[in-house]
Structure formats: structure tokens, C-alpha cells
Amino acid sequence: MARLLLWHLLALCLLFTGSTLALTFGEGFLENGNFEQKPKPGAISKTVLKGSYALPGWVINGLVEYISGGPQPGGMYFNVAHGVHAVRLGNEASISQKITVKPGSLYALTFGASRTCAQDEVLRVSAGTQSGDLPLQTLYSSNGGDTYAWGFRPTTAVVEVKFHNPGVQEDPACGPLIDAVAIKELFPPKPTRVNLVKNPGFEEGPHRLVNSSNGVLLPPKQEDLNSPLPGWMIESLKAVKFIDKQHFNVPFGLAAVELVAGRESAIAQILRTVPNKVYTLTFTVGDAKNGCHGSMMVEAFAAKETFKVPFNSRAMGESKTVSFKFTAISARTRITFYSSFYHSRVDDYGSLCGPVLDEVRVYS
Known part of the structure; x- marks a missing residue:
């Protein structure tokens, strides 16, 4: 009897350990992903890193600076929203x-990024043969704490x-x-018999940095x-913000999206439908309880209809x-x-905000 009880306990431990590993696998910082592991004294001159391997965990190329947040020489001020240290990429x-991944799986990189000088700065992100250019001219939060996600x-x-800084x-x-x-491994959801929309409540999304309260820009x-938001496309000129229940008011579940840049901030999905069949579209709009106030309007389009x-x-x-x-x-x-409109926070006119969208359903 005692031996049987021991086997049951062992099986429960294995089951618990296996489920925990399954939940945490493929998510978290890259090696020295927060840049808090400092370079050795001989590998840095003032702020400039010296040598390809001066920054632990990373290979550097060109003029790369190791920055501490706060006032800088020359009168500039760099806000480091996710810790104490950061890196600045000079010309080119x-x-x-290098990281180990599962071929064919969907991943999202989450990173804090902001411009420091010119408005036309661009950050080029690549993983293997895939790459994308992120324009940084728009500051979505006035404190420089913008966080982005990029899928591959x-x-x-x-x-x-x-x-890479291509500028x-x-x-x-x-x-x-x-x-x-x-980084986070994503699991693309599928439509169901009762809802044709994939990822209808935006529950599957990129990693949310622990000490970030500004949301994640898509x-x-x-x-x-x-897409770093499985099932959805960001087909506009500006970003859409992925928000979580910990830092914002979310109508349903643990996540939602905030349409932060008016008509330049659009999110879309293509559904499988039957021609001439009538469908019902339902969705929830609200505010994130983040100081975004005023008269808002969300416009929705489906087939030839506008709501x-x-x-x-x-x-x-x-x-x-x-x-509808x-x-x-x-x-x-x-x-x-x-x-339909542009909004900024009542307590911070430099931070863009907008209506929250959640729980999108389409059914016949």
C-alpha cells in the first residue's frame, strides 16, 4: 500500500512538473536580454563597447554604446523603462x-525601443532570413517607454x-x-463552430515585460x-497596442487591444464565410482606465457593411x-x-491612447 501511494505521488509530481514546463517553455528574456550583465572594464571606453564580444551574450558590430538611464553628457536624457542599462546603436x-527554436513554430520578440536623436530613426529586426523595419518617429508614450513586438x-x-540601425x-x-x-512561442488559435474569429479575445499574444506598464505595441x-498577435493583421500606418489586465482595464479575460492612433491604427482578420449567408458580428468597446477620455468612435467593417x-x-x-x-x-x-478619432491621456498629452476592443465574435 505504501509503495502504491509512493508511485501515485511520483506520478503527480511528474504531471505537475510537465505542465509547468509546458507553460513556461519558449518564453522569457534572451541571454542578457535586459543588458544588466555589464561588460568587463577593459571592454568599454566611457560608453562605447570595444570588440565584437564586449557585451555579454551578444555579438556587436559597429558603434554600440552601453547606456545607463538618466542624464547624459551633452544635456540629453535617456529613459530606460525596463531596468537600468540599455544599448544604443550608432550608424549601421x-x-x-543566436537562439534555439522550433522550425515552423510562431515566435514573437518583445523589446523596448525608442529613438534618441532624429525623428526618422528606423530599427531593423531580423531572425534568420526574415526581417522587418520598425519606424520609430512616433512616440506613443512620452516617457520613452515604448515596447514593441515582432513576429517570425x-x-x-x-x-x-x-x-540593426540601417540609418x-x-x-x-x-x-x-x-x-x-x-521571446515567446505562440500557439495560433483556430475558429470554432460558435465563432469564426481566431483569437477573438486577444488572449494569445506576445510576452509582456514584467516591469512594463505601457502595453506592447504591435x-x-x-x-x-x-503576426505577433495570432490570427490578426495590423494593416495600418501606425501601431496597435496590446494591453493586459495587470496594468489596464480589460473587459474580458486577460488581454485586449487599444486602438491608439485613430484611423492610422487598424486591426483586421479574414474569415471563411459562405456567400449570401447572414452573419452576426458582436464586439466590446471600452476604455482602458488609463486616463483616456472623451467622445470615442470605433468603426467596424465586414463585407460591404460599415458599423x-x-x-x-x-x-x-x-x-x-x-x-450587427x-x-x-x-x-x-x-x-x-x-x-475614428485621435486621443491622448488627460494626465499626459504626449501619450497616445484610444478605445479598447475585446471579445470579437462572428457567427451565423
Whole structure:
């Protein structure tokens, strides 16, 4: 009897350990992803890193500076939102690291990034053969704490993750500031019989940096295949913000999206539909309880129909659910959402904000 009880306890331990590993696998900082492991004294001159391996965990190329947050020589001030230290990429400079991944799986990199000099700064992110350029001219939060997510799907078991400044400024040290890099393996959800929308509540999304309270920006022009928000496309000129329940008011579940840049901040999905069939579209709009207030409007598009949903935000975390009908005109129907107006926080006019979108459903 005692031996049987011992086997049961061992099985429970293995089951618990296995489930824990399954939940945490493929998520967290890259090696020295928060840059808090300092370079050795001989590998840095003032702020400039010396040698390809001066920064622990990373390979550097070109003029890369190791920055401490706060006032800088020359009167500048760099805010490091996710810790104490960061790196700044000069003209054509880069940092890279090789990581082990599952070929064919979907991953999202989450990283803090902001411009330091010119408005036209661009950060080029790549993983293996895939790359994308992130424009940094728009500051979504006034304190420099913008956090981005970028998705990729590797074709090999080992890929090189690289952050590169492709720009050439008059000051060779000018360039993007990166203060944290994390990764998460994503599991693309599928539609169900009761809802044609994939990832309807935005529960599956990128890693949320622990000490980040600004949400995660999903860059513009993210296609469906490698989107850091599975199932959804960011097909606009500006980013959409992925927000979590820990730091914002979320109508349902643990996550939602905030449409932070008016008509330039659109999110879309293509559904499988039956032509001439009538469908019902329901979704919830609200405010994130982050100081975003005023008269809001969310516009939704499905097939040839347009729906406008007014919402008066008192910045108290309120929300409402609406329902509309549309007729499919083909085997593929695109649903799109954006905010009609531009908004900023009542306590910080330099921080863009907007209505929250959550729990999108389409059913016949």
C-alpha cells in the first residue's frame, strides 16, 4: 500500500512538473536580454563597447554604446523603462544573438525601443532570413517607454536574432535605444463552430515585460502569417497596442487591444464565410482606465457593411457590447476595426491612447 501511494505521488509530481514546463517553455528574456550583465572594464571606453564580444551574450558590430538611464553628457536624457542599462546603436551598428527554436513554430520578440536623436530613426529586426523595419518617429508614450513586438516563423532550429540601425545620421552615435529583449512561442488559435474569429479575445499574444506598464505595441503592416498577435493583421500606418489586465482595464479575460492612433491604427482578420449567408458580428468597446477620455468612435467593417459605435469615455474602465448583422459576399470576409478619432491621456498629452476592443465574435 505504501509503495502504491509512493508511485501515485511520483506520478503527480511528474504531471505537475510537465505542465509547468509546458507553460513556461519558449518564453522569457534572451541571454542578457535586459543588458544588466555589464561588460568587463577593459571592454568599454566611457560608453562605447570595444570588440565584437564586449557585451555579454551578444555579438556587436559597429558603434554600440552601453547606456545607463538618466542624464547624459551633452544635456540629453535617456529613459530606460525596463531596468537600468540599455544599448544604443550608432550608424549601421547592430547587436545579434543566436537562439534555439522550433522550425515552423510562431515566435514573437518583445523589446523596448525608442529613438534618441532624429525623428526618422528606423530599427531593423531580423531572425534568420526574415526581417522587418520598425519606424520609430512616433512616440506613443512620452516617457520613452515604448515596447514593441515582432513576429517570425523560423525555418531552422538555430536562428540569429539581430537588431540593426540601417540609418546614417550626422552624429554617428545617434540611433535607436534598446533596453530589453524577450521571446515567446505562440500557439495560433483556430475558429470554432460558435465563432469564426481566431483569437477573438486577444488572449494569445506576445510576452509582456514584467516591469512594463505601457502595453506592447504591435508594429504596422504585420501580415497574418507572422503576426505577433495570432490570427490578426495590423494593416495600418501606425501601431496597435496590446494591453493586459495587470496594468489596464480589460473587459474580458486577460488581454485586449487599444486602438491608439485613430484611423492610422487598424486591426483586421479574414474569415471563411459562405456567400449570401447572414452573419452576426458582436464586439466590446471600452476604455482602458488609463486616463483616456472623451467622445470615442470605433468603426467596424465586414463585407460591404460599415458599423459605427460611439462610446463616451469617462476613463473609469467602462465598456459596452454591440451587435450587427452583415451578409457575406464571398468565401472570404475581411473584418476591420479602427478608431475614428485621435486621443491622448488627460494626465499626459504626449501619450497616445484610444478605445479598447475585446471579445470579437462572428457567427451565423
